[in-house]
Amino acid sequence: MTLTEQILARAAGRTVTPGDEIWARVDLAVMHDSSGPRRIAPVLAEVGNRIWDPSRVVVATDHFTPAANVRHAAILRQTRHWAKEFGIGRFFDEMGILHNLLLEKAIVTPGMLVVGADSHICTVGVHGALTVGVGSTELAMVLATGEIWLEVPRTVLVRIEGERPAWLTARDITMTILGKLKADFALDRAVEFDGSALAALSMDERTVLTNQGVEMGAVAAMVVPDERTYEYVQRLGGKPAMELKRPDPGSYERVHTFDVSDMVPMVACPPRVDQTRPAAELESVTLDRAYLGSCAGGKLADLQAAAALLKGRRVSIPLTVVPATRRVYEEALRTGILETLVAAGATIQAPGCGACAGLHSGLLGPEERCITTATRNFPGRMGDPTAEIYLASPLTVAASAVAGRIADPREYLGREAAA
């Protein structure tokens, strides 16, 4: 059985095969200010207005923080009141992005079934959990019953092999995969990542693999847990929900294998996440702004990578930096990363989803061109529908912010890195 099937079998209390329709017990139900109480409260009231188990619920405010207008402020207020009224112990108010909080606090652990009202909840599958994104009404039904109806998906294995060059980031890996297999290659499937290259990726970097799962069309994405996963989770006090057995390769519907040793820095050109090209081929593309942030690209490793490249350099276009969480902000402050970024000309903003969700704090105007570590480049994603969003790694974003055009970061990382 694949990891996906092992977790669903436990949650359903029966054996499962792909295509089965099951009712599964949910270990954790999560939401944020946009998808949460303001949408959920009215429907929850229709089905009894009670939560099956408030200790299994997490709420974070991250979309409308800090409030850019009075509507946002009213939504945040409603969220706080609701979390209090329903006794939500794990309510994280303006602490950063929900997904990243669930990981840095090890609330999500291997073997869990997590349901979240956000498409990028797939991100937390990096801890070896099965995570399903849903809309608000469906999450309200989970809150009422503790159960969700699911179709057991077929599982695709993506093996990532080889030795990674120092300048190659996890985002370059996901963009290479998307460029080759296209954005719907895993439609209605679960994706599991494994392979010899994963050992060299930190937990922060692995997070990008699962984060981009939804861009691959997947219903869930997971990294096969290894020693690093278990150590990380246990060090933070998290306990695995079940014992997972390493799946037999024959249990997957398909296996795709990639070798990182021949990958290069990539950019996804608007308006599609799978329209990828090597950064080196796009150096004629001039830029208006750069944005370093989001659940994919506002982690400590991302800020650290950008700061390493920007040290002693100066950006030539506005660079907005949005740490994913308060802890990332604090660590980046403590270790001098923020000082380096600010000295290079960056502006640091409050932790949260910011402009990646198209809501506030750095939106794009008509025909503006931005390079970013954000999650998506669909038309209108970060503001005006005619704005152009180029997705890239933190290194490529930093190099491009210096150049004022798309730049291959290898040009900036010294001879040994370019070799």
Added chain:
Amino acid sequence: MSVLRGRAWVFGDQISTDQILPGRYLDRSYAEVGQFAMAGADEEFAKKVQPGDIVVAGANFGCGSSREAAAVALRQAGVGAVVAPSFSRIFYRNAVNQGLPAVAVPDVEGFLAGDIIEVDLENRRVRNVSRPEVEKPILNLQGVSRQILAAGGIVPFVKARTGAASGA
């Protein structure tokens, strides 16, 4: 389940929820979002669409954000059904949960803008009334999703399943 009939509005592949309901309208209530339906693809759509009209689109319709407001906006605007070769899973669930049929067919060739389209959920086929030679089988909407749709959405479905309406 009934037969739905309406005029076709045709869109391309990979229409994201950012186009169905752009982020700048995400702070609006569900009661308000209908006027912004498809605003990221066609600003005038919500003004022009008539009750019961049918959105015909390419592959992976509703990809991207999980925002349920996308499905709600289409329903509020009067859209009777969405017909496409494939849907993102989250959009599909959101649509069905809102009582909006998201109907998968093998392809959408032969459905042109303005054609009268008939979605027959009972007999599991989509017919082009304007071009009678065009008829496609429905590939999805079976099992639990069919039951949810038949109940009128997930809230009435869960009420019936758990007896929650009576406070039990």
